[in-house]
Amino acid sequence: MNMHISAGEFTARSLSIIASLKHLEGPMLPILHAIQAEFGYVPDEVKQLIATELNLSRAEVHGVVTFYHEFRDHPSGRHVLKLCRAEACQSMGSDHIADRARQVLGIDFHQTTLDGAVTLEPVYCLGLCACAPAAMMDGELYGRVDEQCLGDMLREARR
Structure with a gap:
């Protein structure tokens, strides 16, 4: 509560x-x-x-x-980063992006950083298959996510 x-x-x-x-x-x-x-x-x-x-x-x-994966049974962080785990994104390198996000944040999927800034969630298709790999931060979609884009999102979220 x-x-x-x-x-x-x-x-x-x-x-x-x-x-x-x-x-x-x-x-x-x-x-x-x-x-x-x-x-x-x-x-x-x-x-x-x-x-x-x-x-x-x-x-x-x-x-x-x-x-439904969308519902949480615990409070999320101030920002929620969803990384697409569907096949199209995997074929375009989403596993690497997910590994990098987990490394930078120090958490795994379904966890929140200790400072409460970011919750990391897997999602199974954001509908951006042509722009894979895809992510969503606080409801905003990102396509062709690479390490630089990921880094920018995470720096913004941790401010």
Whole structure:
């Protein structure tokens, strides 16, 4: 849970998000995306709230959260760097870029730097296959990523 808000405020904000979206057909994914946008991750505490409000089991909600790589169960860093791991990017050197990112940051995929600046995530296709290897930093796409581009992104994120 976000340490800057009380448990009551956390519950109220979560229930407000759920209420605003539960009328949609297939509301779980929009609700999960909105929760993650609000808190930076999908806390365990909110899974039961979603389940109750959508008349589902907590296991069903947990299953959706763990199935999709997009959802985090812990807070991310201030910046999220996603590196494409799909075949087109691999054929153009993404393994080298990923190795370099892990080396420079001192972390592996699904981890956050100790200073909280960067979370490193794998992603399986950003749709930039013609511009491989591809990356995304805080929602901004980068194509033809090389060591210089990676270095620029990481320096900016660590400021």
